[in-house]
Amino acid sequence: xxxxxxxxxxxxxxxxxxxxxxxxxxxxxxxxxxxxxxxxxxxxxxxxxxxxxxxxxxxxxxxxxxxxxxxxxxxxxxxxxxxxxxxxxxxxxxxxxxxxxxxxxxxxxxxxxxxxxxxxxxxxxxxxxxxxxxxxxxxxxxxxxxxxxxxxxxxxxxxxxxxxxxxxxxxxxxxxxxxxxxxxxxxxxxxxxxxxxxxxxxxxxxxxxxxxxxxxxxxxxxxxxxxxxxxxxxxx
Amino acid sequence: xxxxxxxxxxxxxxxxxxxxxxxxxxxxxxxxxxxxxxxxxxxxxxxxxxxxxxxxxxxxxxxxxxxxxxxxxxxxxxxxxxxxxxxxxxxxxxxxxxxxxxxxxxxxxxxxxxxxxxxxxxxxxxxxxxxxxxxxxxxxxxxxxxxxxxxxxxxxxxxxxxxxxxxxxxxxxxxxxxxxxxxxxxxxxxxxxxxxxxxxxxxxxxxxxxxxxxxxxxxxxxxxxxxxxxxxxxxxxxxxxxxxxxxxxxxxxxxxxxxxxxxxxxxxxxxxxxxxxxxxxxxxxxxxxxxxxxxxxxxxxxxxxxxxxxxxxxxxxxxxxxxxxxxxxxxxx
Numbered sequence: 242x243x244x245x246x247x248x249x250x251x252x253x254x255x256x257x258x259x260x261x262x263x264x265x266x267x268x269x270x271x272x273x274x275x276x277x278x279x280x281x282x283x284x285x286x287x288x289x290x291x292x293x294x295x296x297x298x299x300x301x302x303x304x305x306x307x308x309x310x311x312x313x314x315x316x317x318x319x320x321x322x323x324x325x326x327x328x329x330x331x332x333x334x335x336x337x338x339x340x341x342x343x344x345x346x347x348x349x350x351x352x353x354x355x356x357x358x359x360x361x362x363x364x365x366x367x368x369x370x371x372x373x374x375x376x377x378x379x380x381x382x383x384x385x386x387x388x389x390x391x392x393x394x395x396x397x398x399x400x401x402x403x404x405x406x407x408x409x410x411x412x413x414x415x416x417x418x419x420x421x422x423x424x425x426x427x428x429x430x431x432x433x434x435x436x437x438x439x440x441x442x443x444x445x446x447x448x449x450x451x452x453x454x455x456x457x458x459x460x461x462x463x464x465x466x467x468x469x470x471x472x473x474x475x476x477x
Numbered sequence: 478x479x480x481x482x483x484x485x486x487x488x489x490x491x492x493x494x495x496x497x498x499x500x501x502x503x504x505x506x507x508x509x510x511x512x513x514x515x516x517x518x519x520x521x522x523x524x525x526x527x528x529x530x531x532x533x534x535x536x537x538x539x540x541x542x543x544x545x546x547x548x549x550x551x552x553x554x555x556x557x558x559x560x561x562x563x564x565x566x567x568x569x570x571x572x573x574x575x576x577x578x579x580x581x582x583x584x585x586x587x588x589x590x591x592x593x594x595x596x597x598x599x600x601x602x603x604x605x606x607x608x609x610x611x612x613x614x615x616x617x618x619x620x621x622x623x624x625x626x627x628x629x630x631x632x633x634x635x636x637x638x639x640x641x642x643x644x645x646x647x648x649x650x651x652x653x654x655x656x657x658x659x660x661x662x663x664x665x666x667x668x669x670x671x672x673x674x675x676x677x678x679x680x681x682x683x684x685x686x687x688x689x690x691x692x693x694x695x696x697x698x699x700x701x702x703x704x705x706x707x708x709x710x711x712x713x714x715x716x717x718x719x720x721x722x723x724x725x726x727x728x729x730x731x732x733x734x735x736x737x738x739x740x741x742x743x744x745x746x747x748x749x750x751x752x753x754x755x756x757x758x759x760x761x762x763x764x765x766x767x768x769x770x771x772x773x774x775x776x777x778x779x780x781x782x783x784x785x786x787x788x789x790x791x792x793x794x795x796x797x798x799x800x801x802x803x804x805x806x807x808x809x810x
Contacts, residue, residue: 245678246675246678246758246783247677247678247726247727247728247731247755247758248675248677248728248730248731248758248759248760248761248786249675249758249760249761249783249786249787249790250728250761250790251726251728253678253725253726260723287497287498288497288498288499288500288501289500289501290500290501290726290749290750291501292723292724292725292726292750293723293724293725294723294725295725295726297500297725297726297728299497299500299728302787302790302791303790303791303794312784313783313784313787313788314787314791315783315784315787383724383750384501384502384503385500385501385503385724385748385749385750386503386724386748386749386750386751387503387611387612387748388499388502388503388504388609388612389502389503390503392724429612446502446503446612448602448603448609448612448614448615449602452499452502453499453502453504453603454499454502454503457501457502458501
């Protein structure tokens with residue numbers, strides 16, 4: 242584990258060296274560090290953000306307690322983080338098991354703008370793409386880029402499809418898409434280059450809700466294929 | 478208690494010091510691109526640091542006041558008038574009922590932060606009154622201001638002391654304070670734009686030529702720049718390796734380098750995570766200069782140690798605390 246500065250008011254705890262070898266274990270380790278630092282509530286820390294193999298710590302240097310041994314806020318906070326993580330590894334480690342969230346997805350052609358391209362690239366029928374995509378098990382690696390956007394691992398390797406050469410200027414909210422080896426869901430209308438193969442009626446992000454995002458890092462995700470009628474009835 | 482937006486100008490939005498606590502849901506900090514300028518302006522009118530004010534881009538803003546208020550602003554080289562009276566940056570000024578405040582186009586720099594006593598009364602959304610222009614929430618209906626908008630103000634005021642012998646406010650003459658905030662805080666547009674940087678996590682992934690170019694060459698701000706980031710045009714910053722990086726946190730001030738080799742300086746509305754290598758970060762005390770950049774501006778970078786960057790920030794925070802105490806003493810005298 243390494244701790245390195247992210248400018249003068251944030252730092253990054255690099256929890257694992259390699260993510261891809263064992264994404265499941267890597268994510269669990271990162272989330273353990275995230276929860277431990279959350280519980281430590283170190284004065285001067287403003288917020289935390291986990292992503293893949295790192296946990297970012299945003300802080301106010303003026304509110305970090307300094308000592309003679311650690312004259313700079315970065316050094317002091319690094320020492321506090323290391324000590325918080327050592328105490329954790331001595332004590333209990335696991336925390337709550339991840340939640341499982343079911344996301345209904347309609348794969349009707351009206352929503353599946355790029356399903357034909359994905360099927361052609363994978364060399365299988367559109368029905369087969371939908372069957373494999375909707376029966377796979379996914380996990381949220383992190384939420385970010387835009388508010389509420391979940392980066393999911395677990396896409397069956399045969400469905401990996403390169404991003405579109407020219408990104409769409411507008412992808413509708415709720416679009417379920419494949420970008421390279423990843424799959425994700427656009428919470429709000431936005432530009433994007435991923436291949437759209439379906440749409441969920443759920444609002445993944447709503448600023449009037451607390452918390453505003455349905456999904457958080459670590460969640461297990463199952464997709465449930467729904468009809469156009471059910472899509473309309475579930476629409477939020 | 479309302480302010481009417483007679484002319485909304487080029488791009489004006491309600492901002493405070495930004496939104497914290499939702500980064501893990503992908504919500505960026507946002508807020509005034511120069512949070513320090515917003516804070517100083519708020520202090521000048523007797524507001525809390527985090528009161529909501531206005532961020533005016535390129536000026537051309539006209540506001541009409543229904544009630545007497547104290548106003549102050551900090552930022553680029555703008556001319557601001559209350560009626561016919563000049564209101565220089567970093568000074569407090571009295572606006573009387575019916576007065577018009579005009580922020581003209583800037584001679585240099587691009588943005589100004591205007592504080593109004595009481596603060597703009599818009600609902601807290603996810604703990605902040607800042608407008609998230611990408612997510613279309615917060616601020617005034619989640620959008621930039623338009624001509625004719627009515628901005629409500631909080632009634633609670635802590636006016637600077639300017640009462641007459643009988644205790645009444647002396648409102649006969651236009652009033653602009655003689656005292657002011659330190660000029661480097663109030664007027665932040667500079668002809669020589671040297672931004673100090675600390676090394677980023679990916680510094681060693683760049684060629685020695687790239688590392689040298691970053692601190693010797695000049696970079697020009699390109700037109701596709703906004704509150705998310707300033708795109709820069711300069712010598713290509715080439716990497717040693719070309720492997721993909723896993724996405725991780727970025728922050729305002731981060732200098733990230735996409736495959737084109739042309740760096741992007743991230744600003745307050747930047748995304749929460751990114752996968753491009755981070756060659757360096759502009760230090761927090763120099764973000765006010767970054768917040769004034771406009772297409773065509775040229776900038777240079779100079780490297781400092783992290784300990785120095787943090788020391789400069791701690792000194793500024795001490796100075797700001799003293800400034801606030803000084804203002805309070807002045808008001809109660």
